[in-house]
Amino acid sequence: MKFLTPQFDYLRTHRESRRNISVLLRYVGIVSATVLLYSGLFHVLMLHEGQEHSLLTGLYWTLTVMSTLGFGDITFHTDLGRVFSLVVLLSGIVMLLIVLPFAFIRFFYAPWLEAQLHLRAPRHVPSGLKSHVIFCRYDEVAAGLIERLRDSAIPYCVIEPDPSVAAALHGDGVSVVTGDLDNRETYDAVACGAARLVIANRNDAENSNIALIVHEHYPAVPIAAFAEEVDSVDVLELSGATHVLPLKQRLGEYLAGRASVGPAHAQPVGRFKNLRIVEFPVENTGLSGRTIRDTRLRELTGLNIVACWERGHLLPARAGTVLTDHSVLVAVGTSDQIAELDALFVIYNPNENPVLVIGGGKVGQAAMAFFRRVGVAISVIERDPELRPTLAGLADNVVIGDASHRSVIMKAGLETAPTVVLTTNDDAWNIFLAVYCRRLNPSTRIVSRITHERSLEAIHRAGADSVLSYATLGVKSLLAYVQGSEATFVGEGVDLFIVPVPASLTGLTLGGARIGEIYGLNVVALQHPDGSAENVMASTELAENTELVMLGTAEQRKKFRAEFG
Incomplete structure (x- = not known):
């Protein structure tokens, strides 16, 4: 009874529920009036045939005929009575067996279930919650960041306006509160004043509104806002956002930064x-x-080679590893050491043919703008002819057509392109194009965007050399902002993390610990108690109270933690 009372209160106070119940009651009234009318007509026709029955019998006969039970114990003997029976039977089939169940489900049972869902959705966070991260939508970026926040023991909360969606997320174990994003009471309910960060991850207009509300009522709380359009960055900053992330712009620049263009040089990733x-x-x-x-x-140069990319797989750097044209070395060192590395290879003649960009959307345009700033020639393939004027201002050669057609892709210069950048938002299409481009030009470097992390293995098998998703870019950018560090983009699925040197490894050398050999992790540096970082080599001793700075996947990290805690 204690559980039913709130549901009845919801049905009574919710405007839509009140309307539904009103419609259902009106229909029940129509059915009741029809039953009483048929009962009266039953008595009239029975008297006409010389039969007399009680009022209860008339009601009994009407309901048994309308519900198609038809016991047959009371019948008419004239044609007029039989016609009346058919009318009662047919109208009963429609009113009781078809319309009434539908009306009951539509106007009572469905609102009842909705009331249950509404009541299951939390309305506020636990009291005392602080230093938490607030998300304004649960999407792929939020899901990825939440997983990493849990690893770092940082609390979070998601605001979801739809109570049904909020109830489903709550059932899945997500910390969620339902409420309107344009209502200050919602932000009070999630303890916004004590939050570490508010992430406005909806569309530009909604993000601007969120930033205005949070900045006005909680001016000390940082706000990170996503910007779909580059022109929206200024608007979001004026609205109060302290950190604006034009992710599509950055994704295009990241993909362009992975291209093989100009003299060989080191590409900063973190x-x-x-x-x-x-x-x-x-x-x-x-x-x-x-x-x-x-x-x-x-x-x-003094640089430490810590890992090596080989067609999408990050491998520990071993002295005997043989390098190929598709190998990408991951190195750690100072700015001076990196400058020395670049100086060693400046004499090699680069492939100066145009880079090929497939897809002229926002990500593709950002990539082309990056290439243009560094003086690289560009050829682009785009299906939509309406984008030609925009692309003509960015690319040296614009080809309108389908990149799956050999004549189109060859006209765009695939045969001599040093790099192909795939920027479409369709993973299946990018996988197909990676296979196609690799087959037509085995020596080109393929850099691709993906939307879903599950496509990572497939696109690497298809031939892509470097891959990044929108979600991963958002997760790493936000996590770095939360932790007050610089984002590191070594590759899709690979993170930089810090763990204390396990007691069982203290006193061993890095080579003797065999961390890369056993766990597949790549040790980047050793952090000392005073906060300084030491570049490492195989002979570096793992001292007590120091921390390992490592690169690796989530699975490799779990394997390491399972062994050492």
């Missing part, structure tokens, strides 16, 4: 303290066919 993390493509450097030991890069 920073830890005084150490920079870079990627260095082996193609066109003369290193292909050599082992990492034979390259003598550490001896010549």
Whole structure:
């Protein structure tokens, strides 16, 4: 009874529920009036036939005929009476067996279930919650970041305006509160004043409204807002957002940064303290066919080669690893050491043919703008002819057509392109294009965008050398902002994380610990108690109270934690 009372209160107070119940009651009134009318006519026709029955009998006969039970114990003997019986029977089939169940489900049972869902959706966070992250929508970025916040023991909450969706998320174990995003009471219910960060991850207009409300009532709370359009960045900042993320713009720039263009050079992907993390493509450097030991890069520059990308797989850097044209070295060192690395390979002649961009949407346009800033020639393929004027201002060669047609893709210059950048938002299409481009030009570098993380393995098998998704970019950017660090984009599915040196490994050398060999993790640096970072090599001793800075996947991290806690 205690559980039913709130549901009846909801049905009574909710305007839509009141309307539904009113419609159902009106229909029940029509059915009742029809039953009484037929009962009266029953008595009239029975008297006409010389039969007399009680009022209860008339009601009994009407209901048994309308419900098609028809016991047959009371019948008419004239044609007029039989016609009346048919009318009662047919109208009963329609009113009681068809319309009434539908009306009951539509106007009572469905609202009843909705009331249950509404009541299951939490209306506020637990009292005392603080230093939490507030999301304004549960999407792929939120789901990925929540997983990492849990690993770091950082509380969070999602605001969901639809109580039904909120109830479903609550059932899935997501910390959620239902409420309107334009209502201050909602932000009070999620303890916004004590929050670490509010993430406005809806469309630009809604994000602007969220930023205005939060900034006005909780001016000390930081706001990170997503911007779909570059022009919206200023508007969001004026609305009160302290950190604006134009993710599609950044995704295009990241993909462009992974292209093989110009002289061979290191591509920055992150920073830890005084150490920079870079990627260095082996193609066109003369290193292909050599082992990492034979390259003598550490001896010549002081850089530490910590890992090696090989067609989508991040492998620990071992002295005997043989490099190929598709290898990409991951190195750690100071700015001066990286400058020395670039100086070693400036003499090699690059492939100066135009880069091929497939897809002229927002991500593709951002990639082309990046190439244009660094003076790289561009060829683009786009299906939509209406985008030609916009693309003509960014690319040297605009080809309108379907990239799956050989004549179109060859006209765009695939045969000589040093890099192909796939920017469409369709994973299946990008996978197809990766296979197609790899088959037509086996030596080109393929950089691709994906939408879903589940497509990662497939697109690497298809031939893509470097991959990043919109969700991963958002997750890493926001996590770095939450933690007050610099985002590291080594690759899709690979994260930078810090763990204390396990007691069982204290005193061993890095080579003796065999972390890369056993767990597949790549040690980037060693952090000392004073906060300084040390570049490591195999002979580095793992001292007590120091921390390992490592690159690896979630699975590799779980394997390491399962062993050492």
